[in-house]
Amino acid sequence: MVLKFSVSILWIQLAWVSTQQLEQSPWFLSIQEGENFTAYCNSSSVFTSLQWYRQDPGEGPVLLVRLVTGGEVKKQKRLTFQFGDARKDSSLHITATQPGDTGLYLCAGAQCS
Numbered sequence: 570m571v572l573k574f575s576v577s578i579l580w581i582q583l584a585w586v587s588t589q590q591l592e593q594s595p596w597f598l599s600i601q602e603g604e605n606f607t608a609y610c611n612s613s614s615v616f617t618s619l620q621w622y623r624q625d626p627g628e629g630p631v632l633l634v635r636l637v638t639g640g641e642v643k644k645q646k647r648l649t650f651q652f653g654d655a656r657k658d659s660s661l662h663i664t665a666t667q668p669g670d671t672g673l674y675l676c677a678g679a680q681c682s
């Protein structure tokens with residue numbers, strides 16, 4: 570069975586910070602059930618916090634995790650979230666994907682300066 574993932578960006582930015590580019594990859598990915606999946610959310614600037622959400626069709630985004638400390642790793646069953654040491658990038662890793670993992674995953678970064 571082939572599972573379809575899509576990854577998108579939700580960019581939350583506080584009003585006084587100038588526009589920053591957030592790169593997320595990959596945008597769409599089809600993988601075989603049982604394979605691992607990794608998505609990145611990278612930026613050229615530092616985040617004070619970074620959140621990952623999951624959104625299912627017809628539903629609102631559901632918060633999966635909030636990362637605030639550089640180098641932080643959080644695990645939820647087969648999902649591992651990691652915040653880069655410099656707080657400029659984050660990854661979502663899914664081990665041994667199952668059909669129920671199919672969905673839209675969003676990352677949102679907040680900056681405060």
Ligand SMILES: *[C@@H]1O[C@H](CO)[C@@H](O)[C@H](O)[C@H]1NC(C)=O
Pocket residue numbers: 592593594609610611653658659
């Ligand atoms: C995002 O950052 C990670 C960790 O630094 C790096 O391995 C990855 O290649 C980067 N991805 C992109 C698209 O820049």
Ligand SMILES: *[C@@H]1O[C@H](CO)[C@@H](O)[C@H](O)[C@H]1NC(C)=O
Pocket residue numbers: 605664665
């Ligand atoms: C999948 O991820 C797990 C845990 O991160 C790792 O132990 C395993 O070697 C990975 N498998 C593949 C095929 O990359």
